[in-house]
Amino acid sequence: MFILTSPDPKQLLNSFVEVVIAGGHKSVKQIKASGLKLRFCTNETQATRENFVKKLQGMGFDISVAEVTAPAPAACCILKERSLRPHLLVHNDLVPEFAEIDKANPNCVVIGDAAENFTYANLNEAFRVLIGMEKPVLISLGRGRYYKETDGLKLDVGAYMKALEYACDVQAEVVGKPAKTFFESALAEMGVSPQQAIMIGDDIVNDVGGAQRCGMRALQVRTGKYRPCDENHPHVKPDAYVNNLAEAVDMILQQL
Amino acid sequence: MFILTSPDPKQLLNSFVEVVIAGGHKSVKQIKASGLKLRFCTNETQATRENFVKKLQGMGFDISVAEVTAPAPAACCILKERSLRPHLLVHNDLVPEFAEIDKANPNCVVIGDAAENFTYANLNEAFRVLIGMEKPVLISLGRGRYYKETDGLKLDVGAYMKALEYACDVQAEVVGKPAKTFFESALAEMGVSPQQAIMIGDDIVNDVGGAQRCGMRALQVRTGKYRPCDENHPHVKPDAYVNNLAEAVDMILQQL
Numbered sequence: 001m002f003i004l005t006s007p008d009p010k011q012l013l014n015s016f017v018e019v020v021i022a023g024g025h026k027s028v029k030q031i032k033a034s035g036l037k038l039r040f041c042t043n044e045t046q047a048t049r050e051n052f053v054k055k056l057q058g059m060g061f062d063i064s065v066a067e068v069t070a071p072a073p074a075a076c077c078i079l080k081e082r083s084l085r086p087h088l089l090v091h092n093d094l095v096p097e098f099a100e101i102d103k104a105n106p107n108c109v110v111i112g113d114a115a116e117n118f119t120y121a122n123l124n125e126a127f128r129v130l131i132g133m134e135k136p137v138l139i140s141l142g143r144g145r146y147y148k149e150t151d152g153l154k155l156d157v158g159a160y161m162k163a164l165e166y167a168c169d170v171q172a173e174v175v176g177k178p179a180k181t182f183f184e185s186a187l188a189e190m191g192v193s194p195q196q197a198i199m200i201g202d203d204i205v206n207d208v209g210g211a212q213r214c215g216m217r218a219l220q221v222r223t224g225k226y227r228p229c230d231e232n233h234p235h236v237k238p239d240a241y242v243n244n245l246a247e248a249v250d251m252i253l254q255q256l
Numbered sequence: 257m258f259i260l261t262s263p264d265p266k267q268l269l270n271s272f273v274e275v276v277i278a279g280g281h282k283s284v285k286q287i288k289a290s291g292l293k294l295r296f297c298t299n300e301t302q303a304t305r306e307n308f309v310k311k312l313q314g315m316g317f318d319i320s321v322a323e324v325t326a327p328a329p330a331a332c333c334i335l336k337e338r339s340l341r342p343h344l345l346v347h348n349d350l351v352p353e354f355a356e357i358d359k360a361n362p363n364c365v366v367i368g369d370a371a372e373n374f375t376y377a378n379l380n381e382a383f384r385v386l387i388g389m390e391k392p393v394l395i396s397l398g399r400g401r402y403y404k405e406t407d408g409l410k411l412d413v414g415a416y417m418k419a420l421e422y423a424c425d426v427q428a429e430v431v432g433k434p435a436k437t438f439f440e441s442a443l444a445e446m447g448v449s450p451q452q453a454i455m456i457g458d459d460i461v462n463d464v465g466g467a468q469r470c471g472m473r474a475l476q477v478r479t480g481k482y483r484p485c486d487e488n489h490p491h492v493k494p495d496a497y498v499n500n501l502a503e504a505v506d507m508i509l510q511q512l
Binding site for chain 2: 115116118123124127146152153155156158159160162163164165166167168169
């Protein structure tokens, strides 16, 4: 049996105290000590994996870049495979992930959670690149609707993706959770089958729904993004609920 | 018989020379001289009717504010009827149209083509107002995808409407062309039935489709937004094509 954990990075970074109290970093150590494989699947698109990992390490997590599956590197694989040269509408801090990709004379648009880069001018520019193509190709690093930051709720990449989809009459190819291919690439990197893995996450649709569609079992933690109404979700039902990551790890280790 | 013309204002203002060559202002005089009623139905949401009319008058058009049907005043009627207090995400120049509307403690969002006001901060603010409501109410002054300005293509209000719709899981109420209620209000203001009116416009979907759904006959002019592929449109077929407004008016006056 192998374990795949999938905490939401924004929630994780914004709720440092909660995670530490819940013993997240101790749970990670426990999992590694048990010999189980671990992978962090994140939709983080506001930082490179390097910086994401540094932040988590600063919080006491034992984690390395090689253990992180994130949308930008997944998108880079697609770009290389299909000889696509992207026009980037992403966060400044994410740009280094695309360092090795040819961006001259773009033939697609890659959109991430660009935050302050979602200006009127930048959105019009991305739109013009798309509408100028015979068959516009739009790759979106996630389809999140919104998220919470210390200064309030913010529109996520999914909202801007919908704006461009509508304007250009195209459908975006979504990289990142809950895309099946995203979970599959994480499993491939670990070298395990879906039946051998368990996903632990707080998002009923993006984490639990995505993992289950891929054939994995999925636990929902009652922390972070979790809301009591998730337990009545019309389409998605986790294999089990746990109060926090520590409880999930205890449960799994007991069954070994 | 009465005539309802519906030139696209952005196209009109951007293609001054074309319109003047096509004799638009002479055609308007001809119609008025014949005793027919005339109404300009526009989706203009970057200026008050007063300023819109001033621009057209400056181009030689004989037109008054009372002859213009536009989304903002139509939205104001809805706001008053339903005691809605809007948070406005509109162009600065449109704000005076809402001068008499109570905007304290907003219980809906009105979105127009805000252009430079479509900033990251303003979009997040409109989103927060919506998501804070038990049942979000979003009123959109049009559903255009994009338009052309001298410095290139720009995303129109419809794209930003879609972003907010997706983020809040709501459907916007669209005021303006091609909404049936918009054409109906123009007819009501003229005091005529749809069968007594003819629409002349350049946009196959917003002008021709909207007018026909309302029961009017509709002529498409082969100027402005018109594209040859419009003549193979899968759903909308105008009652006739004309090369320009002057030809439409000649045709109508001959049949009187």
